Amino acid sequence: MFFCYNIDCARNIPNNYCIEEIIMLKRITALFLALALCLLNAACAAGGATGESVASEPETDASSTASPTFPQESGGSSEAAAEPQPDRVALADEPVATRGEDSVSVLDFTYQFFNIDNQYRSYIGMGVMDLEAQQPGTLASAQEDALTYAKEFTLLHKEALSKGAALTEEEIAQLKTFVDTEVETQGGEQAFLNAYMFTPEQFFELMQRYQLVSNYYQDCLEAIIIPEEELRAAYDESAGTYDQVTVRHVLIQPYDPATATAPEEGREAVTDEEAAAKADDILAQLNGGADMTALAAEHSEDPGSKDSGGLYTFGMGQMVAEFEGWSFDSARKEGDTGIVKSTHGYHVMQFVSRTGYEEALPAIESELKTAKFDADHTAIDEAISAEDWVINEEVMQKPFAQ
Numbered sequence: 001m002f003f004c005y006n007i008d009c010a011r012n013i014p015n016n017y018c019i020e021e022i023i024m025l026k027r028i029t030a031l032f033l034a035l036a037l038c039l040l041n042a043a044c045a046a047g048g049a050t051g052e053s054v055a056s057e058p059e060t061d062a063s064s065t066a067s068p069t070f071p072q073e074s075g076g077s078s079e080a081a082a083e084p085q086p087d088r089v090a091l092a093d094e095p096v097a098t099r100g101e102d103s104v105s106v107l108d109f110t111y112q113f114f115n116i117d118n119q120y121r122s123y124i125g126m127g128v129m130d131l132e133a134q135q136p137g138t139l140a141s142a143q144e145d146a147l148t149y150a151k152e153f154t155l156l157h158k159e160a161l162s163k164g165a166a167l168t169e170e171e172i173a174q175l176k177t178f179v180d181t182e183v184e185t186q187g188g189e190q191a192f193l194n195a196y197m198f199t200p201e202q203f204f205e206l207m208q209r210y211q212l213v214s215n216y217y218q219d220c221l222e223a224i225i226i227p228e229e230e231l232r233a234a235y236d237e238s239a240g241t242y243d244q245v246t247v248r249h250v251l252i253q254p255y256d257p258a259t260a261t262a263p264e265e266g267r268e269a270v271t272d273e274e275a276a277a278k279a280d281d282i283l284a285q286l287n288g289g290a291d292m293t294a295l296a297a298e299h300s301e302d303p304g305s306k307d308s309g310g311l312y313t314f315g316m317g318q319m320v321a322e323f324e325g326w327s328f329d330s331a332r333k334e335g336d337t338g339i340v341k342s343t344h345g346y347h348v349m350q351f352v353s354r355t356g357y358e359e360a361l362p363a364i365e366s367e368l369k370t371a372k373f374d375a376d377h378t379a380i381d382e383a384i385s386a387e388d389w390v391i392n393e394e395v396m397q398k399p400f401a402q
Contacts, residue, residue, distance in 0.1 A: 090199045099389045104150045110399040113146035151384045160216035179204045224369045234364050235357050242360035245327045246352040248292045248310040251302040252279045253345035279346035292350050
């Protein structure tokens with residue numbers, strides 16, 4: 001899970017991030033492959049929406065791997081990135097890793113690295129190369145992940161072909177139209193290569209293969225039937241982790257001179273005792289028939305919810321313990337009210353609803369099907385982690401040398 005700061009005065013989200021957690025520590029599942037095409041399509045659409053190429057980082061020494069160039073999302077603000085860049089040269093389709101008859105293309109490796117780089121940018125606004133300067137080893141870690149993902153794709157693609165998987169003529173035509181349109185949007189084949197590191201032909205082949213694996217994976221999942229008793233047992237054993245609760249709250253924050261925490265502008269500073277008394281008064285108004293939305297708008301000091309009537313919908317592990325504990329109490333029912341004291345202050349609470357088995361069913365079924373697929377493909381896991389892969393380091397660095 002990726003952690004980020006959130007201003008909501010109830011959420012329990014640390015103000016830090018762990019680079020290793022941005023990319024899942026466990027090996028990538030086939031589910032990522034089902035999404036991979038969508039990710040790249042979205043990246044292309046973002047670049048093509050303005051008719052501009054994806055910006056590149058400043059040119060670097062081809063012998064250096066510490067800060068190589070790599071495609072970035074459009075809209076970069078650095079002056080160096082805005083300078084004209086030399087035309088890229090198409091990558092040759094060479095093996096970056098081999099094991100017996102299995103061969104991983106540098107094009108698949110590059111594509112997977114592109115996706116990882118986009119994940120970094122999406123989560124923290126910085127690419128792999130930017131982070132490498134701050135945290136040496138980020139690049140090597142991303143390359144290792146990309147190679148792992150490319151291995152898995154190669155092996156799943158091989159399996160899909162062996163099972164007779166194939167794209168329809170309509171699917172192929174749609175992909176070809178997409179590529180042709182993107183080439184036109186970019187301003188020609190060289191501009192396309194500059195933007196995405198692939199020639200239109202390479203990109204078209206990549207999209208076909210990834211679409212094929214995506215289709216194969218989805219077909220495998222659809223063929224898996226999870227018995228009702230297993231679904232119900234998974235929910236019952238989850239201790240509510242699939243559930244979502246919806247509550248409203250009004251936050252009253254005491255002013256503690258010792259920490260010099262000033263109250264919101266325009267609000268009077270109050271001691272802990274005064275804050276507690278004010279919360280009691282608001283609760284009495286609520287229980288007397290006052291509208292919670294109006295009370296939140298008038299009194300709440302939570303900027304993350306006061307303008308929405310104090311409303312939050314969340315699952316376990318997303319809020320501070322006291323707030324979550326009250327909300328997920330198994331005896332809680334619609335309309336319940338109360339006061340919760342947390343590190344943020346006093347929360348005047350109103351319970352709205354909680355989801356149950358029916359709402360959780362799609363997520364449970366998807367999770368169990370994915371687990372079943374993974375269990376049926378342990379041979380691929382073993383092949384990925386085998387020690388007899390021959391890695392061509394020279395080929396691996398070619399995408400970063402221009």
